Amino acid sequence: MRIPSATPLALAAATALAGSLLVTAPASAASHQGGLHLGRIQYDSPGKDTRTNASLNAEWVDIHNNGTSKLQLKGYKLKDNTGYTYTFPSYTIGAGKTVKVHTGKGRNASGNVYWNRGSYVWNNTGDKARLIKPNGKLQDSCSWTKSGKGTKNCH
Numbered sequence: 001m002r003i004p005s006a007t008p009l010a011l012a013a014a015t016a017l018a019g020s021l022l023v024t025a026p027a028s029a030a031s032h033q034g035g036l037h038l039g040r041i042q043y044d045s046p047g048k049d050t051r052t053n054a055s056l057n058a059e060w061v062d063i064h065n066n067g068t069s070k071l072q073l074k075g076y077k078l079k080d081n082t083g084y085t086y087t088f089p090s091y092t093i094g095a096g097k098t099v100k101v102h103t104g105k106g107r108n109a110s111g112n113v114y115w116n117r118g119s120y121v122w123n124n125t126g127d128k129a130r131l132i133k134p135n136g137k138l139q140d141s142c143s144w145t146k147s148g149k150g151t152k153n154c155h
Contacts, residue, residue, distance in 0.1 A: 036071055037140040037155055038131055039064040039098060043122035044150030051119060056104030059120055061129055063101065064155075065093045073099070075134030081127050086115045124150065 038061060045058035061078060065071055073088040078101055086101055091113060093099050099111055103121050106114035115121065122129070128143035142154035 035067045036065050038129055038142045039154060041129055041142060041152045044124040053104045057102040059103040059122055061101045062098050064098045065095060068095050070094045077132040079130045080121050084121045
């Protein structure tokens with residue numbers, strides 16, 4: 001089939017338009033994970049649920065800062081369906097960094113904070129984690145049902 005001479009110009013315009021749409025598409029897709037969000041959750045600690053501190057600390061939630069600047073998490077809350085709540089103390093998470101919130105006891109350090117509980121938080125058969133801003137607005141949430149693996153990738 002022969003292409004009319006006006007078609008290359010129309011083709012160039014269509015290509016430019018498609019290119020501009022492609023440039024904007026990642027920005028809207030990135031907003032889903034932009035800034036602070038729940039990453040991966042280990043809701044069923046490996047092995048038997050013995051309630052030892054090691055087993056409790058093997059239950060955790062990763063919170064990831066996908067933004068371009070560090071964030072102060074003081075006052076942010078992590079909640080489950082039952083209402084168990086972890087409130088962040090003064091803690092700064094760097095841009096592109098992750099902090100792991102462990103259920104058991106420990107000393108907060110870079111990349112790891114501890115809920116200091118003596119019992120499990122996340123239900124193995126299904127639950128929902130909520131990350132709530134200090135102003136009470138929902139930042140992110142992630143729910144699961146029993147998958148056999150005991151982990152959930154939220155994003």
